[in-house]
Structure formats: structure tokens, C-alpha cells
Amino acid sequence: MTSSSQHPSDPDANPQAGNRFRSGWAIFVDAIRGRGGPATEGPLTTSILILAIPMVLEMVMESIFAVVDIFFVSRLGDESVAAVGLTESLMTLVYTVAMGLSIGLTATVARRVGEDDPEAAGAATVQGMLLGAAIALVLGVVGAWQADNLLRLMGATEEVVAVGGGYARTLLGFNGVILMLFLLNAAFRGAGDAAIAMRVLWFANGLNIVLDPLLIFGVGPFPELGVTGAAVATTIGRGSAVLVQIYTLFRLSHRLRITMSHFRVRLAVIWRLIKLSATGTFQIFIGMASWVGLVRVIADFGPEALAGYTVAIRIVLFALLPAWGLSNAAATMVGQNMGAGKPDRAERAVWQASMMSFAFLGTTGLIFLVFAPQLVALFGIDAISARYAEHGLRIVAGGFFFYGHGMTLSAAFNGAGDAWTPTWLNLICFWAWEVPLAWVLAYPLGFGPQGVFTAIAVAYTTLAILSAVLFRRGKWKLQEV
Numbered sequence: 277m278t279s280s281s282q283h284p285s286d287p288d289a290n291p292q293a294g295n296r297f298r299s300g301w302a303i304f305v306d307a308i309r310g311r312g313g314p315a316t317e318g319p320l321t322t323s324i325l326i327l328a329i330p331m332v333l334e335m336v337m338e339s340i341f342a343v344v345d346i347f348f349v350s351r352l353g354d355e356s357v358a359a360v361g362l363t364e365s366l367m368t369l370v371y372t373v374a375m376g377l378s379i380g381l382t383a384t385v386a387r388r389v390g391e392d393d394p395e396a397a398g399a400a401t402v403q404g405m406l407l408g409a410a411i412a413l414v415l416g417v418v419g420a421w422q423a424d425n426l427l428r429l430m431g432a433t434e435e436v437v438a439v440g441g442g443y444a445r446t447l448l449g450f451n452g453v454i455l456m457l458f459l460l461n462a463a464f465r466g467a468g469d470a471a472i473a474m475r476v477l478w479f480a481n482g483l484n485i486v487l488d489p490l491l492i493f494g495v496g497p498f499p500e501l502g503v504t505g506a507a508v509a510t511t512i513g514r515g516s517a518v519l520v521q522i523y524t525l526f527r528l529s530h531r532l533r534i535t536m537s538h539f540r541v542r543l544a545v546i547w548r549l550i551k552l553s554a555t556g557t558f559q560i561f562i563g564m565a566s567w568v569g570l571v572r573v574i575a576d577f578g579p580e581a582l583a584g585y586t587v588a589i590r591i592v593l594f595a596l597l598p599a600w601g602l603s604n605a606a607a608t609m610v611g612q613n614m615g616a617g618k619p620d621r622a623e624r625a626v627w628q629a630s631m632m633s634f635a636f637l638g639t640t641g642l643i644f645l646v647f648a649p650q651l652v653a654l655f656g657i658d659a660i661s662a663r664y665a666e667h668g669l670r671i672v673a674g675g676f677f678f679y680g681h682g683m684t685l686s687a688a689f690n691g692a693g694d695a696w697t698p699t700w701l702n703l704i705c706f707w708a709w710e711v712p713l714a715w716v717l718a719y720p721l722g723f724g725p726q727g728v729f730t731a732i733a734v735a736y737t738t739l740a741i742l743s744a745v746l747f748r749r750g751k752w753k754l755q756e757v
Contacts, residue, residue, distance in 0.1 A: 308333075320625050358432065378461075385400055460476075465607075480517030591665075641674065668729040711731075
């Protein structure tokens with residue numbers, strides 16, 4: 277037999293396949309190392325992947341941290357778990373503000389970098405820091421002072437308050453490290469330094485995971501702080517990461533640099549950030565609050581239905597992580613290319629990112645449809661809850677082909693500085709459409725919990741269609757930032 281009869285899957289026997297593999301691996305390595313070129317030049321696919329890959333890995337680490345954190349706390353008993361859950365509900369306000377401010381800062385920094393104005397990009401970053409610090413101070417003082425009463429307001433028993441008061445007080449009092457971490461990573465992403473944002477978050481959450489058991493259980497020389505130790509670990513991890521971010525901005529970053537001269541208050545810049553961020557914050561709040569509305573609808577069907585809903589949605593949200601990464605990449609591509617005077621490249625980048633998300637989520641949806649029972653079984657819930665979760669997962673997955681379009685196009689509007697369009701879309705699709713539809717399908721029409729899952733699929737499909745129509749009109753190209 278001659279040497280030409282090699283297995284077709286061998287890269288040496290298929291040079292084109294081998295070249296594609298090597299090219300894909302090179303893009304992956306460049307993305308991790310932050311070595312990609314400017315988002316305003318070069319092949320669109322490469323530019324999108326260089327930004328998206330670190331963003332996806334950043335979010336994966338955040339999900340791992342959430343699982344590990346509750347794993348250790350669950351060893352302390354139901355009161356500790358309840359304290360964490362109620363405090364996380366209170367922290368929703370902090371996360372909403374942080375994500376809203378991030379929308380404004382990412383759009384502003386991306387536009388300035390695209391305009392090749394590093395001085396203005398650095399100034400915008402610092403003004404975002406000052407604005408975030410002022411908000412964090414107010415939230416921190418009120419939160420630390422009223423932590424116990426806020427837990428009671430959320431329905432905590434006195435046992436939960438006794439166990440979790442320190443946890444809530446620590447997280448609320450030091451909310452500034454969370455705000456700053458979100459804001460500075462948003463600035464890095466806007467500048468195209470997604471790899472730095474990824475490394476910083478991996479460092480923060482990695483340190484947190486290591487410190488969690490040491491401070492919760494008092495291992496070796498560390499004090500035994502119980503559930504409060506989880507909050508201390510989070511604060512130390514994220515606080516250390518913020519110090520790394522600031523050092524990087526002063527010394528190491530090539531695309532985004534700040535100096536002490538930037539710390540002069542610039543009211544005009546702050547006001548522009550406030551206008552963008554206020555709309556972005558409202559937009560995030562609408563999305564988060566809609567999930568609360570859905571939980572309220574499904575809760576009346578009993579704990580089994582609620583448990584099934586919780587498991588199904590957790591699986592769905594984890595699967596959406598890559599789509600979020602592509603959405604954030606699209607926002608940066610739009611901002612920088614608009615700043616560089618290349619609106620056509622910005623538009624093509626969004627559609628390409630949208631199709632990449634379509635391909636990934638469509639494939640994931642098919643996997644969920646086939647393997648829903650196996651995926652749900654990983655969570656060890658009872659048979660009745662598992663049946664609800666399986667049905668819900670399959671219903672929601674049926675619309676996965678459309679979800680990526682809606683997510684990417686919404687982020688693109690934000691990247692262009694047009695935060696009002698996705699805000700109105702969220703308000704219409706989630707509050708005027710999704711929640712009422714869930715109630716009608718669940719109760720008057722008698723579909724029960726399956727009606728809630730159907731409403732989710734219908735609402736996100738509606739969002740994708742309306743977003744595409746408005747994006748094609750192109751008014752976002754006229755937005756000033």
C-alpha cells in the first residue's frame with residue numbers, strides 16, 4: 277500500500293483541514309494572550325473571536341464560582357444557605373447598577389478607542405470609576421447599617437438573621453469592589469482588551485474559591501467565620517482583582533492607559549455616562565425583574581414545579597454563556613468601528629456574530645431536545661420535579677435558534693450608544709408580552725408550568741424578530757456618544 281492511502285481524518289492527509297485546525301488554534305491562543313489586532317481592521321471572523329473567546333471563558337469562571345460558593349456554604353445548614361440566597365436577592369440592586377454603568381462605559385471607551393483618542397478613553401474610564409465609587413459609597417453605608425433589617429424585609433427569620441447578618445453586612449458594605457470590578461472590566465472590553473478582563477476575573481474568582489473553605493471552616497491559621505467567611509473571601513478576591521486592574525491601567529495595558537491627571541472631575545463626561553448608564557440600568561432591571569414575575573406565576577403550582585423550573589433555567593443560562601460572549605464582542609465591534617467611521621463594517625460584524633451565535637445555540641438546542649432527561653438527572657431532583665424540568669428545557673430549547681439573534685442585536689444597540697432601543701424592546705417583550713402570556717397560558721388556558729416555559733420561548737423569539745427589524749433600519753448609526 278502506498279503512503280497516499282492515509283486515513284482521511286489525518287491532518288497530513290487533508291492539508292486544508294489541517295490548516296483550518298492550526299488557524300483556529302492560533303486564533304484561540306491569540307485571544308487568550310490578548311494578541312489580536314484592532315477591531316477596526318482585519319478579517320471579521322478573527323476580530324470577533326479574539327474578543328468573544330476571553331469573554332466566554334470569563335463568564336464560565338463566574339458560573340463555576342457560584343456553584344463552588346454554594347457548595348461550601350451548604351455544609352453549614354439551611355439557615356446559612358437561606359442567608360446567601362436572600363443576600364443575593366439584595367445584591368441584585370448592586371449588580372443591576374454595575375451592569376447598567378458598564379453598558380455606558382463600554383460604549384464610550386469603545387467609541388473613543390475607535391476614534392484613536394486614547395486620552396479621551398482614559399479620561400472616560402476614570403470618570404466611570406469616580407461615578408461608581410460615589411454610588412458604591414451610598415449603597416455601602418446604607419447596606420452595612422441596615423443589613424439585618426434588610427434581611428428581615430426579605431422574609432428572613434431571626435435564626436437566619438443571626439447566622440447571615442455578617443455575610444450581608446460584608447457584601448453590602450464592600451459593594452464597591454464589585455462595582456469597580458464590573459466597571460473596569462467593561463472599560464477593558466470596550467478598548468478591545470477582553471483577555472485582560474478574563475484574566476482579572478479568573479484571578480478574583482480563583483482566589484475566592486481558595487479562600488472560601490479556609491475562612492468558612494477555619495482551616496489552619498485562618499479564623500472560622502462561618503457563612504461570613506464566604507463574604508470575606510469574595511471581598512478579598514474581588515478587591516485584590518481591582519488592585520490588579522488599576523495597576524494594569526497605570527502600567528501594563530497597551531490599549532487603555534490612565535494617569536493621575538485623569539482624576540480631575542469632568543462633569544460633562546460624567547453626565548454623558550449617567551445618561552447612557554441610567555437607561556442601561558433600567559434595561560437590566562427590566563430583564564431581571566421579569567424572571568421574578570415568572571417565578572411568581574409558577575410558584576402556585578407547588579415546590580416540584582418551582583424546583584423543575586429552577587433546574588431548567590440554570591441549564592439554559594449556562595448554555596447561553598457563549599452567546600453572551602459573542603454579544604459583548606459585537607458591542608465592542610460596533611463601538612470601535614463607529615468611532616473609526618466604519619459603520620458598514622460594524623453592521624457586518626453584528627450580523628456575522630449573530631449567525632455564529634445562531635449556529636452554536638441551534639446546535640445546543642438540538643442537544644437539549646434529545647438529552648433533556650440526562651441533563652436534568654445530573655441535578656438529582658425527584659421524579660416529579662425532573663419531569664417538569666425536562667418538559668421546560670425542551671420547550672425553551674425549541675427557540676434557541678432565535679435567541680442568539682436577539683441577544684447579539686440588543687448588545688449591538690448598546691455598543692452604538694443607543695441604550696433606549698433595547699430598553700423599550702425588553703419592556704415590550706418581557707413585561708408587556710412574556711409575563712402576561714405566561715399567566716394566560718398557565719391559568720385560563722390550562723397549560724400550567726408548561727405555559728410559563730412556552731412564554732419564555734415566544735418572548736425571546738419576538739425579541740429577535742423585533743430587534744432585527746429595528747437594526748436593519750439603521751438609526752443606531754446616527755447615535756452620538
